[in-house]
Amino acid sequence: MKTFSTALALAGLSSAAFAAAPGKIQREVNFPNYVSGKVIVELTSTSVLGKRDDDVHARFFDELDKRIPSGWSTKKVFNSPIFTGASISLKNADDIAKLAGIKGIKALRPVLHVPRPEVRDLYIPKTSDISQSADLFPPNIMTGSDKVHATGNAGKGIKVGIIDTGIDYTHPALGGAFGPGHKVAGGYDFVGDDYPTSAPVPDDDPLDQCAGHGTHVAGIIAADPNNEFNITGVAYEATLNAYRIFGCTGGTDDDVIVEGLLRAYDDGNDVITLSLGGPDGWSESSSSVVASRIAEKGRVVTIAAGNEGATGPWFTSSPGNGISVISVSSVNNIVTGPLRAVVTSLDYPAIPYFTDGSLNPVPGNVTLPLYALSKDSSVVDDGCNALPASTPDLSKYVTLVRRGTCNFSIKIANIAAKGGKYVLIYNNGGSFSAITTGSDTAALIRDEDGLFLLSQFVAGTQFTVSFPDSGAFVNLPNVANGGLVSDFTTYGPTFEMYFKPAVAAPGGGILSTYPLPLGAFAVASGTSMATPHTAAVAALILKAKGKSAAKGIRDLLETTSKSIPQSLDENAAAQTLTQQGAGLINAYNAITYTTVVTPGELLLNDTANWKSLHTIYIKNTSKKTKTYTLKHVPAGTAITVTPGSIQPAVGPVPQTSDIVANVHLALSKVTVLPGLTFPVIVSISAPKGVDASTVPVVSGHIEIATAGENLHVSYLGALTDLKTVQVIDNTPDLLGVPTPLLIDATGNVQEDATNYTFVGEDFPVIAWRQVFGSAAIKLDLVAADAKITTNLRKRGKIVDLFSWWWPGIFKPAGTFSKVKTVGPLFEYDYLPRNDEVDNPYYETAVPGVFANGTTIPVGQYKTLLRVLKVGGNPAKEEDYEAWLSPVVGVVAA
Incomplete structure (x- = not known):
């Protein structure tokens, strides 16, 4: 094409x-x-x-x-x-x-x-209070990697290529040196420190001591155990190659990513991992295509799903959208490591605290004495009412207040009325986890710590409280969301209805290595952290099963993963697979299970192209006959468009358990002899009576269980014809004005006929907002008297969209809706939907030339914008949304 x-x-x-x-x-x-x-x-x-x-x-x-x-x-x-x-x-x-x-x-x-890889809640611990052994590193326990280590498998002999910011290979936990025979054995720097503000300066040394992201990734994969923080890389005996495609600041271009991918392939890496990407929604970018081809050649390619969860569904990232790559979602660590406040002049340990919704430190690095609003810890409404006139100027103190009765924001507002800025809220037996206060200078501490501080205040002891921006790290149980999908994880699927993300791994609150000049160790969150964990698990599998297993690793990881619930409630439904993928990977299950199930995912498509019949293959690789029980386990159905609106839902995307697919299993129990494969027919149909305008995406698992082994096959489908989903936002809901529209040379919305010289800045700009993706966006010039009836209000391969500008085929005139076109101006393909903040609309100049470079003659015209609906046929007029502009005059300068 x-x-x-x-x-x-x-x-x-x-x-x-x-x-x-x-x-x-x-x-x-x-x-x-x-x-x-x-x-x-x-x-x-x-x-x-x-x-x-x-x-x-x-x-x-x-x-x-x-x-x-x-x-x-x-x-x-x-x-x-x-x-x-x-x-x-x-x-x-x-x-x-x-x-x-x-x-x-x-x-x-x-x-x-491609923007710089984003991490969340980054902080640098200086010392460790962790007493665990290296074999008990929590992220490794979550994926069963600790059990694999116990068998003597740490990935030795497997080469992992990291395409990122480079690695500080001088770090003792990463081998301390670079070159053959060392942990970081090779690689290449494609850009140098000053890229992209300066031209690339490539060399053979991928050292990074200014960015840190790649070093954090490297530690997750291969940090040697027995370091000062007792972290252990998932495949700590694997060999690393580093491919630096980011400078010290800024992003990169995807031709550099392509170069990195091809070099990593040529260097013979068994696993290639990329913790990077940008929102796209389609699988057609150059880096996505190249990454997918490499995976099809038998290399494992893991790529971050993205951290755009707040933006809502249909916002998957490239190159993770590559059809055959493994796109990775993030799961929160089962432990959390908050920073700690330091109490001076007292023999008392540092106090762990949580700030507003995060692990970030209280800013300012202040040291102040403490003032308690009440000397009585039994007061249930502490700080819930206006403070008495006798209250001192609280700007000179850290204020201590008891949790309870009223919202945190009320307590903070009452304290602020007396000048208070820094607030410690001590717990009353509730969950000790990140809280929402609306203030980054308010923090929650444990009840026992609050009671101690209160006792010292009542006794008149002189002491101060400080909030250093780095300090000792301690693991505490993550009782709030440990083991759940990280809320920042991007939601799928792609507009082609590919299953993205594919799997999940630990990525929320992960401690790993960091460049020595930047602190040596760091805690960070993101799908950037989950992706190398998955790459390292793949290395363990390749070590155990042989490198020929590479092509089947995605299916293996998907079918042996563990489904993730929506909450920590005992009977919570499974999280929508549009965010969790197939589930949390498990290295031990993938290696030791003697049952192989394929495929890992069933793609149902949308209702216009629904694929209802599927075959699941169950292979018994053991030496004993096995009996398997099959059942349907639905996940939450994602409501991806806000009811009564055309706007995409924002994260967390609403889910319902009232809408589930109709699943019929030909057999609910099968017996398979040793070495044989048994096929099971599955029929999945869309439920009736669904509000298709909300574009629900249904998902779930077909569970396959035998003694000691629990596997599943995942499915996903859209409960609407995606070709009926409106693409152009012609409402004023977000931008205050409907789109599309023209903006004239003075910066005003053009409503009447307007002339332009197309010299300097005298030209119109067309703007439009997309609430859904489109594979083809065309702008043509038509006659000034043209009129059309605007239509704004089967998935298949996109055919050649662009024959109109080939020599011998290009014609300056065509038709649309019986309107003669003077000539094409531009065309974009595979545009993602817009979001609400970073890229709320598209906008580009209306050119003074046709698409083939010829000048538009002087005259009066209109512009015709056409946007192909998802799944539409570019040869059919009815598959486009269309808009006709006011008259645009082309006049001599």
Whole structure:
């Protein structure tokens, strides 16, 4: 499939910010992930011109010289059996159209900017109060990796490639050195410290002592045991290769990711892991395609699902969207390690505390005396009423108040009325975990610590309380959400209805290594932490089962995982699989189970393309006959669109147990002889009477149990025809004005006919908001008197969308809804939906030239925006949403 038009659209992404328009929309280019004028060209691996493979690049570059004399440059050259091509940068972005017709081009995709990996709740402990042995490191217990270690398997002989910020290999827990024979044995730095603000400075040394993310990832995989914090890497005898694609600050471009993937493949890594990505929703980006091809070649590829849980569903990340890769969700650690307040002048241990919703320290690094609002700990409404006039100026104190009766915010407001800023709320027997106060200078402490402080205050003891921003680390049971899916984990599925994320691993509150200059050890949260854990578990499996097991590892991890509940309540339903994937991975189960079940996931699609019949294969690899019991275990059904609205739900996405799939098992019990495989037919149908406008996504497991072994196969499907889901937001709900719209040269919404010279900043900008993804967005020029009836209010392979601009095929006129088009202006493909904060709408300049680079003649026109619905056929007019603009005049300067 030729996907040239997305890159062609980059020609319109050159405008800078202008004056503010009404509502929340600004006149500016708002495609934050597109790198203007930069594209990745995939070439056929054998030239269609009959040339040798070595000539493919040379022939293409010769053609570029002929067609684009104004200037272009090569950024990357890819010459691999996985991917042959190059990334190029054009001096004039409009020249992209001139690539049309070059023989040997297989596909052309835009270069995407990928943000820096995000971690949450990062802090640096200085010393450890952890008394556990290395074999009892909690994340390893969660996935059964400690049991695998007990068998003598720590991943020795398995090579793991880490594509990240680099590694501080001088860290003692990571081997202390670099090169063959060391833990970090190889790798490459593609960018240098100052990228992306400066040009890349590649070299053979992937050392990182300024960023830290990759070092944290490396420790999760392979930190040697018996370090000062007693952390143990999941596969601590594995060999690491580091591929540095981020500088000390900023993000990277996905052509650098592609380069890293290909190098990691060529270096023979058995497992390749990437804790990075950007919201996408589709599986079509260059890095997604390359990562998936590598996985199909028999390498395990694990990629972070993303930390966009608050944004809601249909927001999966690339390259984790690659069809054959393992996209990883995060689960909260079963222990938590809060920072601790220090009591001076008293012989009392530091006091652990939780701040507002997180593990972040109280800011300010202050040291103040303590003042208790009440000397009586039995007062149940402490701080719930206005404080008496006798209360001193609380700005000079850390205020102690008892938990109970009223909201934390009321207590804090009453304290603030007396000048108080720093507040310690001591517990009353409730859960000791992160609380919601609305203030980052208020913290919850244990009841026993509060009672001690109160007793010293009543006794008149002179002491102070301080909140250092780093300190001793201690493990406490995570009674609030330990073992649950981290709320920050991105929700799937993809718009193609692929099962993303695939599995989950520990990622919330993970202690690991960190660059020595930055503190040596750090606690961090994110799917960035869950992904290397999964990669390391894969290394343990490859060590146990052989490297030939790689292609089956995703199925193995999915079927031997443990389903994750929505809450810690005893009878809680399973969390929607759109966020947890198949469940929490278990290395010991994956290695020791003598039953192999395939496939790991059943893709139901949407109601227009529903696949109801599936076959599950149960293989008994033991030497004994086994009897298996099968049953259906539904998970929560995600309500992905807000009822009565077209807006996507925000996280946490609402779930219901009232809507479940109808599952019929041909057999509920089967007996399988040793060495044989038994097929079981499963029929899954969509429930009736569902409000399809809320786009529910149903999911669950087919559980397969025998003595000592519990496996499951996961399923997921959308209970609506996705082609009926509105894509364009024509409501004022979020932005204050309906979209699409044009913004004129003065920054105002254009409502009447307006003339433009298309010189300097005198041109219109088109803006639109998408509440769902689209595989094709087209803007055409039509006659000024054109009229259409706007339609704003079967999943299959997307066919060639872009034939209209090939030489010999390009026609300056076509039709849509019987309206004659003058010519195409631009086209984007595979755009994700917008969110509510970071990228609430798309916006780009209406160009003064057609898509093939020719100037638009002087005259009066309108623009026609068409957006293909998910699953729509690009050849059918009815599968588009369409909008016709006010008149746009093209006049001489």
